[in-house]
Amino acid sequence: TQTYITNVNSEAGSFTVVVDQAPQGRQIQKIRVAVWSESNQGNLSWYDATPTGTHTEVNVSTVNHKNLAGNYTTHVYVDYTDNTVEGFNLGQTTLSPRNRRVEPQTTYYSQRDPRWASKWYGVSNMDQSGCVPTSLAMTFTDILGTTVAPTTVADYLYYNTNSFNKTSVAGTDAEGIVSASKNWGLKSNMLSSISSIASALLSGQHVLAAVGASQFINYPYTHEIVLHGYDNGKTYVRDPFNAANNGWYSLDYIHGVKSTDPMDTKLGAPFFSIFA
Structure with missing residues (x-):
């Protein structure tokens, strides 16, 4: 050989x-x-x-x-x-690779927006448990180029799946991300490594990331954020709960604080790329 x-x-x-x-x-x-x-x-x-x-x-x-x-x-x-x-x-x-920068899209929705923060679904409301539908709404709006409101996604998840606020634990499981993406005519792919996340971001895809105790959420809760854009090992984060957290973060940090909650890792890993 x-x-x-x-x-x-x-x-x-x-x-x-x-x-x-x-x-x-x-x-x-x-x-x-x-x-x-x-x-x-x-x-x-x-x-x-x-x-x-x-x-x-x-x-x-x-x-x-x-x-x-x-x-x-x-x-x-x-x-x-x-x-x-x-x-x-x-x-x-x-x-000596050139720094391949992908500019992030920055459509932003807050789950705490008074237009829908108090809307109740099952065991909780958007303010407290709407991070996934809000993150999906940002992503769908970016990709499709048309406004998709957080409550539109939340309505779909609550009334058409068993993934959102249907158990005693508030929140959305990983299957909800896949189901909602498909409903909006988009594809999703589970990502299990930093390299696969970087590849998705470099190709212009959006990534939904579930994180645990971190800059974005306190233990024992978990939280969903949107990743888009890439610059020298960093990505731009949009945090649906706290806009003050929006900005560039290293993929090493985000991967290091990944959620291990069974709802978030139901399909294997807490990271999903979403693309047309």
Whole structure:
């Protein structure tokens, strides 16, 4: 087996790892590529690939590594069908990606707006438990280019699903985010890592994030915020409860304060991208 790096584009922050299987060699079952640039492998990402014939290419991007400039170390692990594993150290590749800034949209709604703050749904009102429908309303208004009010989303969730204020615990579960997005003709995708959140934001998608104890909410409660825009590892936050919190925050911080509440992680992770 031969492995090497090609197609290095320093400014784009990308390169390709190639794995070639020898014609008479052991049959490759799986390829795993580990890449990092920070000390202690702080921005380590794994790229898994199934071989495509005798020549397999794995694309690496700094988007998956906090978009940092630096010397990227690459290790390749090849799993064979005979249950053996072979490792390769491809050394370091220097990347200096341009700072790709995505400007945020800033439509803002407050769940505490007197127009709807006191409106009651089941066990609570918009003021106290309307963060998800309000975050969704901001997102839908941005993407669709037409006004979608928080109460319009709340009405849909309360009267058409079992996700919003239907139990003794106030709030909206993760299924409500998926259901409402679909109802407005949009797609949603659960995100489980910082790199996947960064990728979604760099592509212009909105991300709904459920957070625990943090700048945005006090323990033991959780809260939903909207992420949109990207600039050098940071994203712009809109907080439906407190507009004073609106601004740029690092993805490391937001991911570090992610909610672990069962309602928010019902589908696996508390982050969802929403897009047309």
